[in-house]
Amino acid sequence: MTPPPSGTDSGSAADGQTHLPHACPQPEPLDLADIRRKVEDILQSFLDERLRDLPHHQARPLVEHLRTLIAAGGKRTRPVLCAIGWHAAGRSGTPPQLLHLAAAIEMFHAAAMIHDDIIDRSAIRRGLPSAHHALRAQCTAAPGSDTSTWFGASAALVLGDLALSWSDQLLYRGQLDNAQLQDTHPLLDTLRSEALIGCYIELLATGRQTDDLDTPMEINRLKTAKYTIERPLHLGAVLAGAGPAVLSTCSAYGIPLGQAFQLRDDLLGAFGDPTATGKPTLDDFREGKPTLLLAIALSRAAPDQRECLHQLVGDPLLDDAGAASVREILTVTGARQKVEDLIESHRLQAVAALDERTLPGAAATALRQMAETVTRRYA
């Protein structure tokens, strides 16, 4: 594990019980908004530099779309958790190594969103046209033509690859020392591999509409729980030189919270307000997304309801009336309420993991706050 870097911006790494911030009765809370801002600054400067040094001027709209997507917001859940992981391991401050690692995770997330939207045929992301839709404008073929659609998807594929490549370059910019890099890079690779393989497992299940409850939970574990919560926490903690005890607390908190996060996402995908989520509520239904919500409904549905779900979910031309019927069945079968209950029980399980082992106070407070934020959100 890595010794603390020098400088006043980082505290001492420890799994021990003494001299940690949590020993103070009122630790100074982590400034999560400040962390978000700093990570965003790094991402924007990096992309500004890429735009200045483009190997070909015609690629400008491509990279500009990436800059717009990243500037359009998002919750920055992963970078924030990465920073909390650092503090959970007893460090303080926001040194450049940490911020660049957090920015690398967010850049990978941009790549994942761009490629996911191609796969899911989603037209909207963060309230804006998704990359494969927006980039059609660069094609001279008639809008709506097959060539224009092909061009948009191909250009978005290339843009996602650029973002994926650049996530590594951002890690380098952090000037991690060799030991930090050796600890951190394999874990960043694991985060990416798990997310991608989770995406593939979801592909296998998409459109099958079964009442099998295990598959959605397994997809959620890889694609969300590990990718969104556990691994970002681990990355910040490992950068800080955390020992196994801190890492296992992060897992005990991260996996159930990540499950709850995805279950909330599924509810928002079905019942959310598109003006808040920035995403239409038809997409998940049209795609036939294999959610636990749908599997529970299918397992409880009467034969006519089940028939109706099979007909409507996965229909790429599903309209608002059809979506309303699906929602009705998700509600009357009790699936919606059951998922709400599961979100709450998973949230409690995550928070209980914090009670069982003492993390530095500011990190523990931030994690409790995150448990609220990610499970009780509207967007």
Next chain:
Amino acid sequence: MTPPPSGTDSGSAADGQTHLPHACPQPEPLDLADIRRKVEDILQSFLDERLRDLPHHQARPLVEHLRTLIAAGGKRTRPVLCAIGWHAAGRSGTPPQLLHLAAAIEMFHAAAMIHDDIIDRSAIRRGLPSAHHALRAQCTAAPGSDTSTWFGASAALVLGDLALSWSDQLLYRGQLDNAQLQDTHPLLDTLRSEALIGCYIELLATGRQTDDLDTPMEINRLKTAKYTIERPLHLGAVLAGAGPAVLSTCSAYGIPLGQAFQLRDDLLGAFGDPTATGKPTLDDFREGKPTLLLAIALSRAAPDQRECLHQLVGDPLLDDAGAASVREILTVTGARQKVEDLIESHRLQAVAALDERTLPGAAATALRQMAETVTRRYA
């Protein structure tokens, strides 16, 4: 720049004139076959390990396809050039740092092939079904259905992302020291960015069929000359701590040779033997690939020939008879011969760059040999 790593496996880095292998009258030639084998061993062990440690057993066929694609051969042009770059900078041997860097480049190339085949809708690669075709077999939907096609393309997209991610992980396995990593990683990033942006510039031009000769040359410069020849040489040289003189020789050799490489590729795409190239000769025509060959033909074509090219090239349903007509026009307009002449003049320009500045003898010999291999090949 980086000091030489310790151990008997690496010689001394120098831009100077004394004590370099080229001072010997008969330097021992580089064993390029041995380099290929060693890089292949690293790639296969890496993928075997990935298969052992899969986050989910259902992802096995995905990673197995990547292993098959890589095992199916290819010329390993980039890894070999990376190794020659190392020797061009005065080093000897094949230390693990060099082999892992070379393997990282080849793994990125696997990602690029998989994603290119989605974009180009190519059914065959290295004589095998391309990833997006092969992976359709994992989908339960009816073969030939829209769902099966969508699944194959989506799965191949995810697999290319995994390979792209893993190209970085391979670099790490080389245990480069911090100085080597700081020199090498930005350049690996540049190689990837240039290749991807070249791919996008090609997308913009695809199907437009103009007699503009500059655009194909610009695409070739980014997508092939830099990506396939110049940057791999630079990477090996920079790992070895090369100074600007060696790097500029690599560019003076690499850019014209890379142009010649792509021009040969275009001729093989139009006139090659599919059993040797592992790629049908209809693909480039059907796709409307914006080659210099086509642009020259268009610039020289009589009105009826021009009309014929506009009709046939870019037609996704082009048949063998149509392809024969295109080939006839490419030949009678003299475009084919003109491209042959350009290949030869570019090859000579590349070789002349070696004469102007003395590189270590074994590296110079290997580069002369490569100039033959890449321009006079049949596959």
